[in-house]
Amino acid sequence: xxxxxxxxxxxxxxxxxxxxxxxxxxxxxxxxxxxxxxxxxxxxxxxxxxxxxxxxxxxxxxxxxxxxxxxxxxxxxxxxxxxxxxxxxxxxxxxxxxxxxxxxxxxxxx
Amino acid sequence: xxxxxxxxxxxxxxxxxxxxxxxxxxxxxxxxxxxxxxxxxxxxxxxxxxxxxxxxxxxxxxxxxxxxxxxxxxxxxxxxxxxxxxxxxxxxxxxxxxxxxxxxxxxxxxxxxxxxx
Numbered sequence: 001x002x003x004x005x006x007x008x009x010x011x012x013x014x015x016x017x018x019x020x021x022x023x024x025x026x027x028x029x030x031x032x033x034x035x036x037x038x039x040x041x042x043x044x045x046x047x048x049x050x051x052x053x054x055x056x057x058x059x060x061x062x063x064x065x066x067x068x069x070x071x072x073x074x075x076x077x078x079x080x081x082x083x084x085x086x087x088x089x090x091x092x093x094x095x096x097x098x099x100x101x102x103x104x105x106x107x108x109x110x
Numbered sequence: 111x112x113x114x115x116x117x118x119x120x121x122x123x124x125x126x127x128x129x130x131x132x133x134x135x136x137x138x139x140x141x142x143x144x145x146x147x148x149x150x151x152x153x154x155x156x157x158x159x160x161x162x163x164x165x166x167x168x169x170x171x172x173x174x175x176x177x178x179x180x181x182x183x184x185x186x187x188x189x190x191x192x193x194x195x196x197x198x199x200x201x202x203x204x205x206x207x208x209x210x211x212x213x214x215x216x217x218x219x220x221x222x223x224x225x226x227x
Contacts, residue, residue, distance in 0.1 A: 001172065003154065036213035038155070045205060045220055046155065051213035089155050093212045097160065097169035099145065104154040 004029065004090055004102035011108040012080045022073040022090030022102045030071035034093035037066060037075045041086045050075060077107070085109045112137035114144075114206050114218035121224045122196050129192040130221045132206030137216075139187035140164035143209040146180060146191045148202040149220075160209065161189060196225045 005023040012018040022029065022037075029035055035053045038046035048057055050066035053073065063078045073092070077084055090102035117131040132144060140163035148156050161168040163182035170178055179192045189206060201224050208216035 003156075032212075034212040038214065040155075045217040046214070047217070048213055048215050051215070052211060057215070091155075091157075091214065098171065099157040099160070099212070101147075101155040101157055 001028075001094055001098060001100050004092060004100055006088075006090060006102040006105045008103070009106050009108065011110055012077075013110045014080055014082065016080050017076060017078045018080060018107060020075045020077075020088055020090075020105045020107070022075070022092075024071050024073075024092055024100070026071060028071075028092040028094040028100055029068065029073055031095065032093045033068070035066070035068055035073040036091045037064075037073075038089045038091065039084075039086045040089065046089060080109050082109050112208055112216045114208060114216055116204075116206060116218040116221045119222040119224075121226065124197055124225055124227055126196055127192055127194045128196060128200075128223050129190055130204050130206075130223070132189045132191070132218050134187045134189070134208070137208075140182070140184060142215075144180075144182070144189045145207045145209055145214060146178075147205045147207055147214070148200075149205070150199070150202040153202075158204075159191065163189060196223075198225050201225045 037050035040046040053068045054066040143160045143162045145160040146158040159170045159180045161180045168180040203220040206218040207214035
């Protein structure tokens with residue numbers, strides 16, 4: 001199972017929006033609506049911010065939104081804030097009780 | 111609120127094994143699967159395995175088949191991950207994560223494992 005492909009870096013100024021992509025295959029992202037996104041600050045455990053493509057857990061700001069088209073999922077962070085600077089990982093169910101993560105995107109707030 | 115508490119840091123020799131534990135508190139153990147995820151230094155997340163504690167049947171990522179064992183002890187609400195034949199490439203932080211609807215919702219604090227001669 002190959003890792004999902006994410007751009008290594010992304011950046012934006014405070015208040016701007018940034019969209020991260022996560023490309024998989026017809027066996028994972030394209031096959032299931034079980035794409036989730038995680039935010040990870042240095043030295044910390046990842047935190048779930050989007051599940052089932054576009055749902056937000058309780059407590060996650062609505063600045064975070066998710067979508068999917070075909071084999072590519074996207075995470076948009078609107079109104080960038082300094083605390084949004086972190087690594088972001090996507091994940092997808094890949095069938096037969098298997099899962100795969102993305103390669104990760106480092107978001108910098110300029 | 112579910113909390114996952116992992117065992118402490120480990121230093122291991124190449125060729126040896128490591129066993130990491132993950133104790134669940136604040137929730138009904140066994141009602142959701144527990145996955146194991148590792149993160150090598152400066153690298154991304156890598157899914158390794160999951161287990162549904164009430165069933166005790168694990169699923170392993172193909173990459174780790176034959177080298178990993180995941181188990182659950184319902185009496186102590188604890189899940190274990192054992193990785194054998196360690197090499198320096200296994201140096202990483204290992205996380206357990208409670209899963210809901212096929213997402214990794216609750217995370218342990220992570221267990222650093224260093225493999226060095």
